[in-house]
Amino acid sequence: MEQVVYVDGTFVPQSEAKITVFDHGLLYGDGVFEGIRAYNKRVFKLERHVERMYHSAKAIDLAIPHTREELTDLILETCRRNNVVDGYIRPIVTRGPGDLGLDPRKATRGPSVIIIAQPKIALYPKEKYDKGLRLVTSSYRRVPPQSLSPSIKSLNYLNQIMARIEANQYGADEALLLDIAGYVSEASADNFFVVQNHALMTPPTSTNLPGVTRETVLELAATVGVEGRERPFTLYDVWASDEAFITGTAAEIGPVVEVDGRKIGDGVPGKVTKQLMKAFRELVTTTGTPIY
Numbered sequence: 001m002e003q004v005v006y007v008d009g010t011f012v013p014q015s016e017a018k019i020t021v022f023d024h025g026l027l028y029g030d031g032v033f034e035g036i037r038a039y040n041k042r043v044f045k046l047e048r049h050v051e052r053m054y055h056s057a058k059a060i061d062l063a064i065p066h067t068r069e070e071l072t073d074l075i076l077e078t079c080r081r082n083n084v085v086d087g088y089i090r091p092i093v094t095r096g097p098g099d100l101g102l103d104p105r106k107a108t109r110g111p112s113v114i115i116i117a118q119p120k121i122a123l124y125p126k127e128k129y130d131k132g133l134r135l136v137t138s139s140y141r142r143v144p145p146q147s148l149s150p151s152i153k154s155l156n157y158l159n160q161i162m163a164r165i166e167a168n169q170y171g172a173d174e175a176l177l178l179d180i181a182g183y184v185s186e187a188s189a190d191n192f193f194v195v196q197n198h199a200l201m202t203p204p205t206s207t208n209l210p211g212v213t214r215e216t217v218l219e220l221a222a223t224v225g226v227e228g229r230e231r232p233f234t235l236y237d238v239w240a241s242d243e244a245f246i247t248g249t250a251a252e253i254g255p256v257v258e259v260d261g262r263k264i265g266d267g268v269p270g271k272v273t274k275q276l277m278k279a280f281r282e283l284v285t286t287t288g289t290p291i292y
């Protein structure tokens with residue numbers, strides 16, 4: 001059955017869900033979005049995702065034409081109209097339609113609001129979760145906060161797409177990006193962690209997206225008996241780590257077993273990583289905002 005998409009005030013079948021070619025989201029990447037997941041008829045950390053969307057919008061001086069409560073209700077309604085039990089939700093707010101020219105004042109009609117709720121998303125095949133991912137360090141650096149805050153979840157993903165193309169060309173599963181100073185930043189669309197001496201380390205969010213999965217893993221650390229730390233670290237720390245993994249709403253927790261041709265730990269998904277994957281699964285399937 002065809003999915004139903006919310007576009008600017010109405011729910012329409014997917015094949016009829018359209019925005020104009022003059023939308024500044026398309027023309028200039030002028031907009032923000034979220035990636036949210038539903039498990040077992042509940043939306044995981046919905047409030048936090050909505051909050052982050054408003055923060056991203058505020059950062060680009062975009063007024064979302066709904067209250068947080070209204071947007072939350074629209075997200076849940078889009079899930080209901082698509083009978084979502086487990087699924088992936090993508091709210092998008094663009095600057096809206098306007099004349100050519102990047103000045104946001106040209107988008108006189110106001111923002112476009114789109115919500116997609118699809119029943120499934122699988123980023124990597126199951127085998128990658130059992131055997132682990134191979135990463136290469138990208139030659140592209142993550143856009144620095146001096147140019148555009150990497151904490152804004154905006155419609156500008158070319159920095160990460162360039163890194164992903166490079167990783168594809170090297171036959172790797174994912175790219176690891178460094179920040180402008182050479183410290184580890186994040187993967188193309190996921191945060192990055194290493195495990196060293198029974199402690200988790202992930203870079204501070206000044207150089208990457210404040211990932212909801214990242215926050216969740218830091219919260220879960222204590223429950224599996226490890227300490228979670230946020231601090232800058234280098235590729236040396238990655239190569240010398242006992243375990244590594246990526247985190248993201250779509251990817252969840254993905255074990256990393258190789259970076260730049262060097263095995264991480266024993267070259268298989270690590271013990272702490274596996275414990276966190278289990279704890280994460282337990283949490284996402286038992287908490288969240290009920291859809292129905």
Ligand SMILES: Cc1ncc(COP(=O)(O)O)c(C=O)c1O
Binds near residue numbers: 191209
């Ligand atoms: C650049 C980037 N980093 C990290 C993440 C992971 O964030 P989250 O766990 O909130 O999905 C994402 C995905 O949204 C992303 O696009």
